Amino acid sequence: MDNIIACNQLTKVYKDKKALDSIDLNLGKNKLIGLIGRNGAGKTTFLKTCAGYLKPTSGSISVFGDKPFDNLDVLSNITFIDEEIQYDESLSLNDILSLGKVFYRNWDSVFADKLIRYFNLDGKKKYKKLSRGMKTQFNIIMGLSCRTPLTLMDEPTLGLDVAVRKEFYNILIKDYMENPRTLIISSHLMSELENMLEEMVLIHDGRIVFHKSIEELQGYGIILNGKKETVQSFIKNRNVFKTETFGESLIAGIENNLSKDDLNYLNENNVDISKASIEDIYIWLTNNGKAGGFDDFK
Amino acid sequence: MKIDQDSIKPIYIQIAEGIEDDILNGLLAVDDQAYSQYRIARQFNINPATAAKGINLLVSEGILYKKRGLGMHVSENALNIIQNKRKQNFLSSLLKEIIHEAQKLGISREELKNMIDSFEGGE
Numbered sequence: 001m002d003n004i005i006a007c008n009q010l011t012k013v014y015k016d017k018k019a020l021d022s023i024d025l026n027l028g029k030n031k032l033i034g035l036i037g038r039n040g041a042g043k044t045t046f047l048k049t050c051a052g053y054l055k056p057t058s059g060s061i062s063v064f065g066d067k068p069f070d071n072l073d074v075l076s077n078i079t080f081i082d083e084e085i086q087y088d089e090s091l092s093l094n095d096i097l098s099l100g101k102v103f104y105r106n107w108d109s110v111f112a113d114k115l116i117r118y119f120n121l122d123g124k125k126k127y128k129k130l131s132r133g134m135k136t137q138f139n140i141i142m143g144l145s146c147r148t149p150l151t152l153m154d155e156p157t158l159g160l161d162v163a164v165r166k167e168f169y170n171i172l173i174k175d176y177m178e179n180p181r182t183l184i185i186s187s188h189l190m191s192e193l194e195n196m197l198e199e200m201v202l203i204h205d206g207r208i209v210f211h212k213s214i215e216e217l218q219g220y221g222i223i224l225n226g227k228k229e230t231v232q233s234f235i236k237n238r239n240v241f242k243t244e245t246f247g248e249s250l251i252a253g254i255e256n257n258l259s260k261d262d263l264n265y266l267n268e269n270n271v272d273i274s275k276a277s278i279e280d281i282y283i284w285l286t287n288n289g290k291a292g293g294f295d296d297f298k
Numbered sequence: 299m300k301i302d303q304d305s306i307k308p309i310y311i312q313i314a315e316g317i318e319d320d321i322l323n324g325l326l327a328v329d330d331q332a333y334s335q336y337r338i339a340r341q342f343n344i345n346p347a348t349a350a351k352g353i354n355l356l357v358s359e360g361i362l363y364k365k366r367g368l369g370m371h372v373s374e375n376a377l378n379i380i381q382n383k384r385k386q387n388f389l390s391s392l393l394k395e396i397i398h399e400a401q402k403l404g405i406s407r408e409e410l411k412n413m414i415d416s417f418e419g420g421e
Binding site for chain 1: 301303304305306308309310336339340342343344345346347348351394395398402
């Protein structure tokens with residue numbers, strides 16, 4: 001499998017904080033990949049390092065086999081969109097779109113125009129005059145129309161209502177199928193996104209907690225709910241993420257490696273088995289006494 | 299076909315079972331073209347690789363077959379294969395569940411049999 005991104009002990013230190021801590025990670029070609037993590041976990045730093053905006057403090061990162069920092073060859077193949085994008089105040093949407101056409105080899109004007117109409121944006125309007133949601137929509141249009149082999153989207157759905165988000169997902173999956181490329185999307189709305197993705201990467205405290213296929217993650221954890229003694233003795237010597245008592249019952253989130261016999265045993269002893277969502281697993285694995293929280297506004 | 303986000307069943311299995319259901323219910327007949335991976339991916343906003351995995355599962359079981367350049371189609375034996383497979387599942391899990399629930403409710407085997415015999419609907 002071709003790797004588009006290869007990180008080796010990648011570390012980025014800001015003044016007093018390790019934002020990325022010895023990351024070893026390889027990401028493959030033409031995949032839709034989700035990047036999750038709590039605020040300040042290092043997601044944005046990671047994406048910006050991939051996009052060549054930031055220089056690693058130590059270790060290395062290569063994108064398309066080259067160092068991305070300050071490297072125009074690499075940069076013309078990467079798009080990075082986030083909430084912080086600034087355009088010159090005098091520029092209208094149409095102006096910005098025509099700049100995209102100049103800069104990106106694979107720019108798709110027809111697609112961009114179609115999206116502008118679909119989202120009811122006025123091309124003559126100045127970018128700075130747009131509402132938050134409209135800016136987000138426009139950033140999505142820029143991000144997709146570039147058609148770069150590597151597209152990085154940092155919280156692309158911030159400020160969008162659920163209807164527009166669904167439209168975005170639908171456009172994204174269709175566009176990805178018609179124009180396969182690597183898309184890395186960070187989002188706090190995992191449950192909305194997860195089925196579209198092939199893989200997910202969880203960053204916590206600047207480290208990679210996991211990098212797994214969605215299928216693996218969706219089967220990774222289960223929740224048992226049954227009589228206290230039964231569940232307690234069953235989960236002994238198992239990988240337990242979380243337990244919670246509710247009256248006389250015990251609810252336990254554990255790693256899912258149950259055999260057929262285990263399942264039969266649980267069924268016969270009236271222990272209810274349900275799926276742990278990726279969100280559950282994410283919370284279990286990152287809940288080290290820290291307050292989690294507000295979305296990634298800066 | 300529908301996707302249940304909360305099910306323990308992996309999405310690709312749900313896709314495969316959804317297609318099987320449509321074959322069982324007669325929505326897809328022998329030699330009909332089944333839904334393409336792209337059609338399924340768009341309909342449910344799921345990764346095309348996942349959709350493909352579900353379809354390929356049915357191909358490996360002989361329920362769907364590939365027509366060159368024309369996508370996947372329903373095999374002649376599809377109905378048979380699905381029914382046999384589901385019967386196994388019916389015995390090993392559904393029936394077991396019913397009996398287990400009956401025990402919890404204090405319904406005897408005899409009573410349960412009578413309930414089935416006198417159940418209206420079906421055949």
